[in-house]
Amino acid sequence: MRFEDGTVMHLYPHTVQDFGLYSGKELTKEEMASLREAAGAMSAKMRAVRILSATSVSKKDLEQRLVQKGEDPRQAKEAVAWMEELSLVDDAKTAEQVVHRCISKGYGIARAKQALYEKRIPKEYWEEALRDYPDQEDAIEEFLRTRLGADPDEKTVKKAIDALLRRGHSYYQIRKALNNLSVDADDLPEG
Numbered sequence: 001m002r003f004e005d006g007t008v009m010h011l012y013p014h015t016v017q018d019f020g021l022y023s024g025k026e027l028t029k030e031e032m033a034s035l036r037e038a039a040g041a042m043s044a045k046m047r048a049v050r051i052l053s054a055t056s057v058s059k060k061d062l063e064q065r066l067v068q069k070g071e072d073p074r075q076a077k078e079a080v081a082w083m084e085e086l087s088l089v090d091d092a093k094t095a096e097q098v099v100h101r102c103i104s105k106g107y108g109i110a111r112a113k114q115a116l117y118e119k120r121i122p123k124e125y126w127e128e129a130l131r132d133y134p135d136q137e138d139a140i141e142e143f144l145r146t147r148l149g150a151d152p153d154e155k156t157v158k159k160a161i162d163a164l165l166r167r168g169h170s171y172y173q174i175r176k177a178l179n180n181l182s183v184d185a186d187d188l189p190e191g
Contacts, residue, residue, distance in 0.1 A: 012042050044071040044079035056094045059084060060120040095121045095129035106139040111168020140169055140177040148183060157183060
């Protein structure tokens, strides 16, 4: 919407309706301030909805994303509270979703913890989400079988170990899987 003074304000239809706006309507300074406030609040809410529809995020992550996208910090906090009231953002559920994705990708528990940290999920939800994290021994062995082939050289083994470490598996788990596959890794340096 363009105002006489040249100000351009992008408004959602809901805001236009709430304020009974129409072409030529005169607004007082107080009404204009209220309109700016309402437009900012609605913008933050709608952006929060768009972010949540694209990915699962924690409350803290959502708030930070809103501020990074240009929303007022106070309105971002209010939008997150609004989303929480509607049960659309839930840190415990997000933690479970993040851990489930890590399990499905064959990541180790260290990588799952890193993902929880990156999503800014409070640590109080980590233990519950990670409680039933499955042993990744089979996933590690399958990864090694795929990468190493029949007679791997030292360089290939080292690359596979490095890839598994990046995926969050412990060096102990990797060495155990190498031993199970009868791959000689004794000459490789520890960690």
